[in-house]
Amino acid sequence: MHKRQITILTTIIITITSIFLLANSNVSKKNMPYSQIPYCVVSPKIPASIEFAGKEIDITQQDRRERMDREIMAFTYSHINTMLQIKRANRLFPVIEPILKECGIPDDFKYLMIIESNGDIYARSTVGAGGLWQFMESTGKQYGLEINKEIDERYHIEKATRAACKYLRKGYEEYENWMTVAASYNAGTASISKRIEAQQERDGMNLALVPETSRYLFRLLAAKALFSDPVNYGFILQHHDLYPPLPISKEISVNKAVINWPDIAKKHGLSFLQLREANPWIRSTKLNNTKRKSYKVLIPDSMKLHYDPEETNAHNPKWVIR
Secondary structure, three states: OOHHHHHHHHHHHHHHHHHHHHHHHHHHHHOOOHHHOOOOOOOOOOOOEEEEOOEEEEOOOHHHHHHHHHHHHHHHHOHHHHHHHHHHHHHHHHHHHHHHHHOOOOHHHHHHHHHHHOOOOOOEOOOOOEOOOOEOHHHHHHOOOOEOOOEEHHHOHHHHHHHHHHHHHHHHHHHOOHHHHHHHHHHOHHHHHHHHHHHOOOOHHHOOOOHHHHHHHHHHHHHHHHHHOHHHHOOOOOHHHOOOOOOEEEEEEEOOOEOOHHHHHHHOOOOHHHHHHHOOOEOOOOEOOOOOOOEEEEEEOHHHOOOOHHHOOOOOHHHOOO
Protein backbone atom coordinates (compact mmCIF):
# COMPACT_ATOMS: atom_id res chain seq x y z
CA MET A 1 0.00 0.00 0.00
CA HIS A 2 1.32 3.42 -0.97
CA LYS A 3 2.21 5.95 1.72
CA ARG A 4 -0.56 8.33 0.44
CA GLN A 5 -3.20 5.59 0.77
CA ILE A 6 -2.03 4.77 4.31
CA THR A 7 -2.33 8.45 5.28
CA ILE A 8 -5.87 8.69 3.88
CA LEU A 9 -6.96 5.49 5.63
CA THR A 10 -5.48 6.63 8.93
CA THR A 11 -7.29 9.95 8.63
CA ILE A 12 -10.60 8.17 7.97
CA ILE A 13 -10.15 5.91 11.01
CA ILE A 14 -9.29 8.84 13.28
CA THR A 15 -12.29 10.83 12.04
CA ILE A 16 -14.74 7.94 12.55
CA THR A 17 -13.32 7.26 16.01
CA SER A 18 -13.60 10.96 16.99
CA ILE A 19 -17.23 11.13 15.83
CA PHE A 20 -18.04 7.97 17.79
CA LEU A 21 -16.41 9.28 20.97
CA LEU A 22 -18.03 12.69 20.64
CA ALA A 23 -21.46 11.17 20.10
CA ASN A 24 -21.09 8.97 23.15
CA SER A 25 -19.76 11.88 25.16
CA ASN A 26 -22.83 13.98 24.28
CA VAL A 27 -25.17 11.14 25.17
CA SER A 28 -23.50 10.69 28.54
CA LYS A 29 -23.53 14.43 29.22
CA LYS A 30 -27.26 14.63 28.52
CA ASN A 31 -27.80 12.26 31.43
CA MET A 32 -25.13 13.84 33.59
CA PRO A 33 -26.10 16.15 36.49
CA TYR A 34 -25.33 19.82 35.83
CA SER A 35 -22.80 19.85 38.65
CA GLN A 36 -20.67 17.24 36.86
CA ILE A 37 -20.50 19.02 33.51
CA PRO A 38 -17.39 21.23 33.29
CA TYR A 39 -17.99 24.89 32.41
CA CYS A 40 -21.75 24.43 32.56
CA VAL A 41 -23.84 27.43 31.45
CA VAL A 42 -27.52 27.10 32.29
CA SER A 43 -30.34 29.34 31.11
CA PRO A 44 -31.84 30.82 34.31
CA LYS A 45 -35.45 30.25 35.25
CA ILE A 46 -37.95 32.92 34.26
CA PRO A 47 -40.86 33.43 36.67
CA ALA A 48 -44.38 33.29 35.25
CA SER A 49 -45.21 36.42 37.22
CA ILE A 50 -43.62 38.77 39.71
CA GLU A 51 -45.13 41.12 42.24
CA PHE A 52 -43.88 44.70 42.16
CA ALA A 53 -45.18 47.50 44.39
CA GLY A 54 -48.16 45.36 45.40
CA LYS A 55 -49.20 44.50 41.84
CA GLU A 56 -48.80 41.09 40.21
CA ILE A 57 -47.15 41.44 36.79
CA ASP A 58 -47.69 38.67 34.24
CA ILE A 59 -44.46 37.58 32.52
CA THR A 60 -45.94 34.84 30.31
CA GLN A 61 -46.72 37.25 27.47
CA GLN A 62 -44.15 36.47 24.77
CA ASP A 63 -42.45 39.86 24.50
CA ARG A 64 -42.35 40.26 28.28
CA ARG A 65 -40.85 36.83 28.84
CA GLU A 66 -38.10 37.38 26.30
CA ARG A 67 -37.23 40.81 27.70
CA MET A 68 -37.23 39.41 31.24
CA ASP A 69 -35.06 36.51 30.05
CA ARG A 70 -32.48 38.95 28.68
CA GLU A 71 -32.22 40.93 31.93
CA ILE A 72 -32.13 37.90 34.23
CA MET A 73 -29.34 36.42 32.10
CA ALA A 74 -27.50 39.75 32.33
CA PHE A 75 -27.72 39.68 36.14
CA THR A 76 -26.92 35.97 36.39
CA TYR A 77 -23.80 36.10 34.25
CA SER A 78 -22.50 39.54 35.27
CA HIS A 79 -20.93 37.80 38.22
CA ILE A 80 -18.80 40.59 39.66
CA ASN A 81 -21.45 43.34 39.50
CA THR A 82 -24.27 41.17 40.82
CA MET A 83 -22.18 39.77 43.66
CA LEU A 84 -21.13 43.28 44.67
CA GLN A 85 -24.73 44.47 44.54
CA ILE A 86 -25.82 41.82 47.03
CA LYS A 87 -22.87 42.47 49.34
CA ARG A 88 -23.44 46.25 49.29
CA ALA A 89 -27.19 45.89 49.79
CA ASN A 90 -26.50 44.32 53.18
CA ARG A 91 -25.12 47.69 54.29
CA LEU A 92 -27.53 49.94 52.39
CA PHE A 93 -30.97 48.35 52.68
CA PRO A 94 -31.20 48.77 56.50
CA VAL A 95 -30.81 52.54 55.92
CA ILE A 96 -32.98 52.87 52.81
CA GLU A 97 -35.94 50.63 53.65
CA PRO A 98 -37.21 52.68 56.65
CA ILE A 99 -37.01 55.90 54.60
CA LEU A 100 -39.04 54.42 51.74
CA LYS A 101 -41.64 53.24 54.24
CA GLU A 102 -41.78 56.59 56.02
CA CYS A 103 -42.25 58.42 52.70
CA GLY A 104 -44.96 56.07 51.46
CA ILE A 105 -42.89 54.62 48.61
CA PRO A 106 -43.14 50.86 47.91
CA ASP A 107 -40.23 48.91 49.35
CA ASP A 108 -39.48 47.44 45.92
CA PHE A 109 -38.02 50.77 44.79
CA LYS A 110 -34.84 49.90 46.67
CA TYR A 111 -34.10 47.79 43.58
CA LEU A 112 -34.32 50.92 41.45
CA MET A 113 -31.42 52.26 43.49
CA ILE A 114 -29.54 49.03 42.76
CA ILE A 115 -29.97 49.23 38.98
CA GLU A 116 -29.15 52.95 38.99
CA SER A 117 -25.82 52.71 40.78
CA ASN A 118 -25.00 49.03 41.51
CA GLY A 119 -25.23 50.06 45.15
CA ASP A 120 -22.01 52.07 44.77
CA ILE A 121 -22.27 55.15 46.99
CA TYR A 122 -19.61 56.91 44.91
CA ALA A 123 -21.18 56.05 41.53
CA ARG A 124 -20.92 58.76 38.88
CA SER A 125 -22.15 58.39 35.31
CA THR A 126 -20.42 59.68 32.19
CA VAL A 127 -23.03 62.46 31.95
CA GLY A 128 -22.48 63.61 35.54
CA ALA A 129 -25.29 61.88 37.46
CA GLY A 130 -24.07 61.05 40.95
CA GLY A 131 -24.76 58.95 44.02
CA LEU A 132 -26.90 55.93 44.75
CA TRP A 133 -29.95 57.44 43.05
CA GLN A 134 -27.97 59.00 40.19
CA PHE A 135 -29.28 62.56 40.37
CA MET A 136 -28.10 65.07 37.81
CA GLU A 137 -26.90 68.26 39.51
CA SER A 138 -29.87 70.34 38.36
CA THR A 139 -32.42 67.72 39.46
CA GLY A 140 -30.68 67.20 42.78
CA LYS A 141 -30.83 70.92 43.56
CA GLN A 142 -34.47 71.01 42.45
CA TYR A 143 -35.25 68.39 45.09
CA GLY A 144 -33.38 70.14 47.89
CA LEU A 145 -29.88 68.69 47.74
CA GLU A 146 -26.89 70.95 48.31
CA ILE A 147 -24.31 70.50 45.57
CA ASN A 148 -21.07 72.47 45.33
CA LYS A 149 -17.30 71.90 45.46
CA GLU A 150 -17.34 71.23 49.21
CA ILE A 151 -20.68 69.48 49.76
CA ASP A 152 -22.53 67.12 47.43
CA GLU A 153 -25.61 65.65 49.06
CA ARG A 154 -26.27 63.35 46.11
CA TYR A 155 -23.78 61.17 48.00
CA HIS A 156 -25.64 61.54 51.31
CA ILE A 157 -27.51 58.24 51.63
CA GLU A 158 -30.43 59.52 53.71
CA LYS A 159 -30.90 62.91 52.04
CA ALA A 160 -30.56 61.52 48.51
CA THR A 161 -33.05 58.76 49.31
CA ARG A 162 -35.56 61.30 50.62
CA ALA A 163 -35.07 63.38 47.47
CA ALA A 164 -35.69 60.28 45.35
CA CYS A 165 -38.84 59.59 47.35
CA LYS A 166 -40.12 63.11 46.56
CA TYR A 167 -39.49 62.51 42.87
CA LEU A 168 -41.21 59.12 42.94
CA ARG A 169 -44.20 60.41 44.94
CA LYS A 170 -44.68 63.29 42.51
CA GLY A 171 -44.60 60.82 39.64
CA TYR A 172 -47.23 58.62 41.26
CA GLU A 173 -49.53 61.59 41.82
CA GLU A 174 -49.35 62.17 38.07
CA TYR A 175 -49.46 58.60 36.70
CA GLU A 176 -51.04 56.49 39.47
CA ASN A 177 -48.97 53.52 38.27
CA TRP A 178 -45.67 52.56 39.86
CA MET A 179 -44.14 50.96 36.76
CA THR A 180 -44.88 54.14 34.83
CA VAL A 181 -43.20 56.08 37.63
CA ALA A 182 -40.14 53.83 37.29
CA ALA A 183 -40.06 54.49 33.54
CA SER A 184 -40.20 58.24 34.19
CA TYR A 185 -37.22 57.98 36.56
CA ASN A 186 -35.18 56.77 33.61
CA ALA A 187 -36.67 58.71 30.70
CA GLY A 188 -38.03 61.83 32.43
CA THR A 189 -41.64 62.80 33.04
CA ALA A 190 -41.93 64.92 29.89
CA SER A 191 -41.01 61.99 27.63
CA ILE A 192 -43.30 59.53 29.41
CA SER A 193 -46.24 61.93 29.45
CA LYS A 194 -45.93 62.41 25.68
CA ARG A 195 -45.97 58.66 25.13
CA ILE A 196 -48.98 58.19 27.40
CA GLU A 197 -50.92 60.79 25.42
CA ALA A 198 -49.85 59.41 22.03
CA GLN A 199 -50.45 55.74 22.87
CA GLN A 200 -53.52 56.15 25.12
CA GLU A 201 -51.94 53.84 27.70
CA ARG A 202 -50.97 54.68 31.28
CA ASP A 203 -49.35 51.39 32.37
CA GLY A 204 -45.60 51.58 31.84
CA MET A 205 -45.48 47.84 31.11
CA ASN A 206 -47.72 48.36 28.07
CA LEU A 207 -46.02 51.47 26.69
CA ALA A 208 -43.80 51.36 23.61
CA LEU A 209 -40.63 52.91 24.99
CA VAL A 210 -37.13 53.59 23.75
CA PRO A 211 -34.94 50.46 24.18
CA GLU A 212 -33.03 51.87 27.17
CA THR A 213 -36.20 52.57 29.19
CA SER A 214 -37.84 49.34 28.10
CA ARG A 215 -34.84 47.40 29.39
CA TYR A 216 -34.80 49.54 32.53
CA LEU A 217 -38.22 48.26 33.61
CA PHE A 218 -37.22 44.64 33.15
CA ARG A 219 -33.86 45.19 34.88
CA LEU A 220 -35.91 46.42 37.83
CA LEU A 221 -38.05 43.28 37.86
CA ALA A 222 -35.03 41.04 37.29
CA ALA A 223 -33.22 42.66 40.22
CA LYS A 224 -36.13 41.85 42.52
CA ALA A 225 -36.30 38.27 41.25
CA LEU A 226 -32.60 37.71 41.84
CA PHE A 227 -32.42 39.46 45.21
CA SER A 228 -35.41 37.45 46.40
CA ASP A 229 -33.50 34.18 45.91
CA PRO A 230 -29.85 34.56 44.80
CA VAL A 231 -29.12 30.85 45.29
CA ASN A 232 -31.71 30.04 42.61
CA TYR A 233 -29.52 31.97 40.16
CA GLY A 234 -26.23 30.43 41.24
CA PHE A 235 -24.99 33.03 43.74
CA ILE A 236 -23.67 31.26 46.82
CA LEU A 237 -22.77 33.54 49.74
CA GLN A 238 -22.28 33.04 53.45
CA HIS A 239 -23.04 35.65 56.07
CA HIS A 240 -19.40 36.72 56.40
CA ASP A 241 -19.23 37.49 52.66
CA LEU A 242 -21.64 40.41 53.06
CA TYR A 243 -20.62 43.97 53.89
CA PRO A 244 -21.70 44.92 57.42
CA PRO A 245 -23.21 48.32 58.31
CA LEU A 246 -20.63 50.87 59.35
CA PRO A 247 -20.19 50.91 63.15
CA ILE A 248 -21.38 54.46 63.87
CA SER A 249 -20.69 55.39 67.48
CA LYS A 250 -22.14 58.91 67.51
CA GLU A 251 -23.32 61.88 65.51
CA ILE A 252 -21.95 65.40 65.86
CA SER A 253 -23.32 68.70 64.57
CA VAL A 254 -21.15 71.14 62.62
CA ASN A 255 -22.67 74.62 62.26
CA LYS A 256 -19.64 76.72 61.42
CA ALA A 257 -16.72 76.73 59.02
CA VAL A 258 -14.37 73.76 59.04
CA ILE A 259 -10.79 74.74 58.36
CA ASN A 260 -9.61 71.14 58.05
CA TRP A 261 -11.80 68.02 58.12
CA PRO A 262 -8.73 65.78 58.73
CA ASP A 263 -8.22 67.57 62.08
CA ILE A 264 -11.76 66.65 63.11
CA ALA A 265 -11.17 63.08 61.96
CA LYS A 266 -7.98 62.78 64.04
CA LYS A 267 -9.78 64.21 67.06
CA HIS A 268 -12.01 61.14 66.95
CA GLY A 269 -9.23 58.66 66.23
CA LEU A 270 -10.00 58.42 62.52
CA SER A 271 -8.30 59.16 59.24
CA PHE A 272 -9.93 61.60 56.82
CA LEU A 273 -10.63 58.61 54.57
CA GLN A 274 -12.55 56.84 57.34
CA LEU A 275 -14.52 59.98 58.15
CA ARG A 276 -15.41 60.43 54.49
CA GLU A 277 -16.42 56.77 54.09
CA ALA A 278 -19.10 57.41 56.72
CA ASN A 279 -19.96 60.82 55.22
CA PRO A 280 -19.38 60.56 51.44
CA TRP A 281 -21.16 63.89 50.89
CA ILE A 282 -18.01 65.64 52.15
CA ARG A 283 -16.18 66.53 48.94
CA SER A 284 -13.29 68.66 50.23
CA THR A 285 -10.91 68.85 53.16
CA LYS A 286 -12.54 72.13 54.26
CA LEU A 287 -15.96 73.73 54.59
CA ASN A 288 -16.53 77.49 54.28
CA ASN A 289 -20.13 77.33 55.52
CA THR A 290 -20.71 81.07 55.22
CA LYS A 291 -24.44 80.61 55.90
CA ARG A 292 -23.72 78.75 59.13
CA LYS A 293 -25.83 75.77 58.14
CA SER A 294 -25.92 72.79 60.48
CA TYR A 295 -24.57 69.48 59.20
CA LYS A 296 -24.87 66.14 60.97
CA VAL A 297 -21.62 64.20 60.74
CA LEU A 298 -21.48 60.47 61.47
CA ILE A 299 -18.52 59.32 63.56
CA PRO A 300 -17.57 55.63 63.21
CA ASP A 301 -16.21 53.67 66.15
CA SER A 302 -12.52 53.43 65.28
CA MET A 303 -12.15 50.27 67.37
CA LYS A 304 -14.87 48.44 65.42
CA LEU A 305 -13.79 49.32 61.89
CA HIS A 306 -11.83 46.06 61.62
CA TYR A 307 -13.62 43.26 59.80
CA ASP A 308 -15.04 40.58 62.08
CA PRO A 309 -16.82 37.78 60.18
CA GLU A 310 -18.53 36.56 63.34
CA GLU A 311 -20.23 39.94 63.74
CA THR A 312 -21.58 40.12 60.18
CA ASN A 313 -25.26 39.25 59.83
CA ALA A 314 -27.39 38.90 56.70
CA HIS A 315 -30.06 41.57 56.38
CA ASN A 316 -32.06 39.06 54.34
CA PRO A 317 -31.60 35.38 55.33
CA LYS A 318 -32.34 34.33 51.74
CA TRP A 319 -29.11 35.97 50.56
CA VAL A 320 -26.92 33.37 52.25
CA ILE A 321 -26.57 29.64 52.73
CA ARG A 322 -25.95 28.09 56.09
